[in-house]
Amino acid sequence: xxxxxxxxxxxxxxxxxxxxxxxxxxxxxxxxxxxxxxxxxxxxxxxxxxxxxxxxxxxxxxxxxxxxxxxxxxxxxxxxxxxxxxxxxxxxxxxxxxxxxxxxxxxxxxxxxxxxxxxxxxxxxxxxxxxxxxxxxxxxxxxxxxxxxxxxxxxxxxxxxxxxxxxxxxxxxxxxxxxxxxxxxxxxxxxxxxxxxxxxxxxxxxxxxxxxxxxxxxxxxxxxxxxxxxxxxxxxxxxxxxxxxxxxxxxxxxxxxxxxxxxxxxxxxxxxxxxxxxxxxxxxxxxxxxxxxxxxxxxxxxxxxxxxxxxxxxxxxxxxxxxxxxxxxxxxxxxxxxxxxxxxxxxxxxxxxxxxxxxxxxxxxxxxxxxxxxxxxxxxxxxxx
Ligand code: HEC
Ligand code: HEC
Numbered sequence: 001x002x003x004x005x006x007x008x009x010x011x012x013x014x015x016x017x018x019x020x021x022x023x024x025x026x027x028x029x030x031x032x033x034x035x036x037x038x039x040x041x042x043x044x045x046x047x048x049x050x051x052x053x054x055x056x057x058x059x060x061x062x063x064x065x066x067x068x069x070x071x072x073x074x075x076x077x078x079x080x081x082x083x084x085x086x087x088x089x090x091x092x093x094x095x096x097x098x099x100x101x102x103x104x105x106x107x108x109x110x111x112x113x114x115x116x117x118x119x120x121x122x123x124x125x126x127x128x129x130x131x132x133x134x135x136x137x138x139x140x141x142x143x144x145x146x147x148x149x150x151x152x153x154x155x156x157x158x159x160x161x162x163x164x165x166x167x168x169x170x171x172x173x174x175x176x177x178x179x180x181x182x183x184x185x186x187x188x189x190x191x192x193x194x195x196x197x198x199x200x201x202x203x204x205x206x207x208x209x210x211x212x213x214x215x216x217x218x219x220x221x222x223x224x225x226x227x228x229x230x231x232x233x234x235x236x237x238x239x240x241x242x243x244x245x246x247x248x249x250x251x252x253x254x255x256x257x258x259x260x261x262x263x264x265x266x267x268x269x270x271x272x273x274x275x276x277x278x279x280x281x282x283x284x285x286x287x288x289x290x291x292x293x294x295x296x297x298x299x300x301x302x303x304x305x306x307x308x309x310x311x312x313x314x315x316x317x318x319x320x321x322x323x324x325x326x327x328x329x330x331x332x333x334x335x336x337x338x339x340x341x342x343x344x345x346x347x348x349x350x351x352x353x354x355x356x357x358x359x360x361x362x363x364x365x366x367x368x369x370x371x372x373x374x375x376x377x378x379x380x381x382x383x384x385x
Contacts (some may be wrong), residue, residue, distance in 0.1 A: 017193040018200040020076055020102060024212045028066050029189055031219070032119070035059035036167070040160060047379070049370040053130070053137075053234050054226045060123030061222055063116055065215050070116075072211065074202040076103030084109050100183070102200050108185070111170040115163060122159035127233075129156050133315050134369035136236040146314045236367040250303035253296055259364070261288065263357050265327060266366025267307035268314050274325045275304040286326075328353040336368075343385050344378070 021029075039055035042048035070079040087106035090099065099105075104112060131139020132149040142149050177183035188194040204212065225231050255264045267275070279301045282291040292300065309316040319332040327333055337353075345353045356363035361372040 015195040015197055016199060018102070018196040018202075019192050020194045020196075020200065020202060021188055021192045022074055022202060022204055023192070024069065024073070024204070024208075024215065025077055026189055026192060028062060028069065028215075032059060032062045032066065032115075035062060036119070036163070040164065043157075043160070046370060046373070047375040050234075053126075053371065054223075056123055056126055057226060057233055058219065058223060059119065060127075061219060063119040063123065065219070067116055068211075069215075072208070074204065074208065076202065079113070082109035082112070100195070102194060102196055105185070107173050108170065111166055111173070114166050115170070118159055118163040118166065122156060122163055125151060125156040125159055130234075130369070134236065135365075135367055136369045136371075137234050138232060143314060144312050146317065148313075234371070236362050236365075236369045236372045250299040254300050254303050257292055257296060257300060258290070261290070262354055263364045265356070266364070267304045268309045268312050268316050268366060269327045270308065270325070270330075271310040271319070272305050272308035273323075275301070275308055278325045279304065326354070340378075341382065341385060344381055347381050347385070349377070349381055 035055045035058045039052050039059055042052040042055065045052075069077055072078075075081055082104050083101050083106050085106065086099070087110055090106040093099075103109075127137055128139050128142070128149055128151070130137045132142040132146050135143040139149075174186050174189075177185045178187070184194055194200075226234060229235065258264045270278075278285070279297065282297070283289050285291075291297075305311065309319060316332070319330060322330045322332075324330050344350060350358045356368075359374050359378060360368050361374060362369075
């Protein structure tokens with residue numbers, strides 16, 4: 001199969017141009033480049049975390065659409081029409097007299113499969129991490145089964161770097177093709193045309209046109225949906241884990257009794273021993289008297305113990321042992337906030353380290369995801385310190 005498509009050696013003459021890459025191929029190509037670049041570059045910028053995840057999800061959607069197109073697209077876009085054979089020969093002759101391919105050359109063919117594969121992995125691992133760690137997005141239900149899905153802190157990053165690596169090779173290959181071999185791969189990705197000996201042009205049939213229209217609409221709708229704050233793909237699910245609790249009264253009571261002076265801290269922020277010692281001395285509760293009626297006390301204590309950090313399996317279970325009963329005195333908390341200027345906690349807007357909700361929008365639901373951090377507010381506070 002493959003060999004029939006090796007139409008001519010690069011230097012042969014008598015060529016015409018055929019329309020090989022319809023607009024949809026080029027569109028998906030640049031859509032993937034743009035969304036990957038934006039999500040990669042914004043990954044480590046806290047204030048741009050939303051850009052990171054929105055572009056990440058759009059990239060993932062682009063990968064899926066490209067895979068679909070690989071089954072139902074035009075001739076050269078289909079996976080079985082790729083030229084996989086001859087990759088070694090192709091790579092070893094990379095600076096020499098290469099064969100010319102109408103569709104994807106072997107190096108590109110393999111690179112595309114790898115890029116789509118890693119593209120899928122990077123998005124999937126990102127969503128998984130976002131769910132299991134941040135209790136957000138479609139995998140939020142995995143939050144209480146953290147250790148099963150804990151893949152190491154860096155797996156998502158690793159996949160992203162693998163993808164970047166292949167992208168870099170693919171890009172260098174296309175530069176070599178253009179500037180060394182005087183090939184037309186890059187140009188064809190801009191205008192759709194490649195040199196061929198006879199007319200090999202493709203065009204979209206009505207069904208493919210409809211599919212393309214659907215792809216565009218789908219991506220646009222997805223983009224708008226991602227901007228909607230409660231979208232299920234990204235939302236920091238202020239879904240209340242505890243509403244499913246068999247003992248709903250305890251949760252209600254907890255919010256009422258322990259949420260009057262400060263927020264009702266999510267129970268999985270402290271270990272059982274800390275809750276026990278706090279609950280056994282509510283008369284002297286950080287300088288306040290927070291004592292409760294006996295029965296309420298028992299129900300709230302049981303509720304806190306049931307969801308304590310060392311009882312449920314969350315990210316917070318991994319905390320180092322500590323005797324602290326204040327969340328803000330635990331080593332975990334101190335490490336997470338080490339980058340903040342301590343003065344910020346005494347500003348009027350924050351007042352106390354214990355006012356988590358002034359910086360973490362959904363703190364009461366136990367959500368501390370980056371996209372729920374008030375970075376802009378912090379920025380302005382920092383400027384006025
Ligand atoms: C009368 C007011 C009041 C009530 C009611 C109250 N607290 Fe507190 N709590 C405080 C104060 C004041 C602090 C110290 C806050 C600070 O450091 O700024 C505190 C701190 C805490 C902290 C530590 C926060 C940190 O710094 O990490 C926890 C946990 C806590 N309370 C849990 C509870 C629980 C559980 C209940 C219900 C049984 C409860 N509180 C009821 C006043 C109250
Ligand atoms: C002055 C603002 C501020 C206050 C108050 C604050 N935080 Fe944070 N918190 C931050 C910032 C900023 C980060 C860093 C997020 C990042 O990694 O970029 C952070 C990070 C965290 C993280 C780590 C997030 C992660 O995914 O690893 C946790 C958990 C957390 N905070 C919990 C709390 C709790 C619980 C309280 C209240 C007891 C609290 N924070 C109070 C600003 C604050």
